[in-house]
Amino acid sequence: MTARPLPLNLAPTLIAWQRVHGRHSLPWVGSRDPYRVWLSEIMLQQTQVSAVLGYYERFLERFPDVAALAAAHQDEVLALWSGLGYYSRARNLHRCAQVVVDQHGGRFPGHSVALADLPGIGRSTAAAIAAFCFDERCAILDGNVKRVLTRALGNGDDLAEGRHERALWQQAEALLPAQDIAAYTQGLMDLGASLCSTRRPACDACPLASLCVARAEGQPEAYPVKTRKLKRGQRAHALLWLDHKDSVWLVQRPQTGVWAGLWALPEFESDRDLWDQARDWPGVGRPMPTVQHALTHFDWTLRPCHWLLPDSLSTAHRQQVENGLPSGRWVMREQALSMGLPTPIRRLFEAGPPR
Ligand code: SF4
CATH class of the missing domain: 3.90.79.10 (Nucleoside Triphosphate Pyrophosphohydrolase)
Structure with a gap:
């Protein structure tokens, strides 16, 4: 597919939209505490915000900081997680807390590369923590953000192929703003979780409508393309x-x-x-x-x-x-x-x- 020029106005448009229409009422939004941001990011993987809210509050009440979580028995962590699904997240959460305490003196590392070395923290989650807590200019690319970016950019390459996924990471990095990285990152997340939904995206209300290739083509749901289906x-x-x-x-x-x-x-x-x-x-x-x-x-x-x-x-x-x-x-x-x-x-x- 021929590469289109990247829309330079994407980041400032998204930042301005996030400041007004972002999900500011969520308890983890705006936090610069790596423990709270990390906890919310792990809980939100493959899980709706509405399901996470109660768990997030209960976890913080019982484990107010990473040291408290590290010192807990795994049974108690799993019990608090019970019902949220994808339990490997809870086991990794516990292990990660122990590694932060044992190997990093109880403080999360302040860079995305070191964060991505911790148990259960992938590249996108590490980038989100680093952007929110340390203002690091790094790209996130979770499922929602892939949807927003492939649509906005008209990237119809098959993401089942590693080279296409890597190219999308490069595009995501090239789009990063010089400043306001936290608002930009939050804006991508908020747009992916609200207007730019998998089915029937609300393009008429979207801040990216005027630059979005998928919208101009009239087929936003055709993106992202990923052919390899999970065999159940x-x-x-x-x-x-x-x-x-x-x-x-x-x-x-x-x-x-x-x-x-x-x-x-x-x-x-x-x-x-x-x-x-x-x-x-x-x-x-x-x-x-x-x-x-x-x-x-x-x-x-x-x-x-x-x-x-x-x-x-x-x-x-x-x-x-x-x-x-x-x-x-x-x-x-x-x-x-x-x-x-x-x-x-x-x-x-x-x-x-x-x-
Ligand atoms: S215009 Fe529509 S498809 Fe494009 S980013 Fe916005 S909601 Fe998504």
Whole structure:
């Protein structure tokens, strides 16, 4: 594709718009505290602002600074994150806090290159922290910003190819203003999160309307171009919700893979495996409605079964049941709700066992 000249008025136009129409009421906007900016940037990845607000406040209340977060137990961090999804972010958040405390004396490095070396901080997130907190002139390029820039510039190259993505980074860098980098960076984010939406962008209200190539072509939704589609897989498992009195048997998932480090119900390859396991158990088992859960790479069909052991269970019987289960522990159901649970499991507990 022939390169078009870059619109030199893009940055000043965006800065002027951000000062008036930007999302100034968001609690992290305008902050120059790397801890707060970093926390908001990580939480906002693949997550809507409305979902993040409550989590952001609760995190800051419990962990007011990076030292408090570093000193916490991972279970507590995952519990506070529970429901926000993409749990690798929470584990990296915790690890990153520990690295900042152990290797940087509790202060975030003051440059984007050093920030991008920290766990869970990619190039765009590092640039955002550096721009907001240290006025560093560096470009961000998250999903929303890719959309704004490819549309405004009419960049229809396939971003699935590394060379095209690199070229877009170069364009993003060439567009940086000489000053007001924080307002410019925030303006790109605000525009991508509001008017320049994936579907039906509000071009008539957009500050970039007069220079936007995609708008002039009448096809803003044709950008950005990315041909390689994620191949989604399918999985199905049976889940055992085992109750005894007020307690449920929970298993902590391994530190890698799906729901890593979270507490969940024991998982079986099939319903048959589960029922075979429970064949000689006392009490009553009842299948529950199937749950469909979408993860980044696959759709997961979960078939929970609720098994209620009798209150009067002997120690020997209880031991027999536990011996056949993946290693875990009994947890009071009330207490389970304050632990790091995957969203589908939390919803099951909140709805309560079948009657
Ligand atoms: S004019 Fe439309 S497509 Fe172009 S940047 Fe603005 S909202 Fe996006």
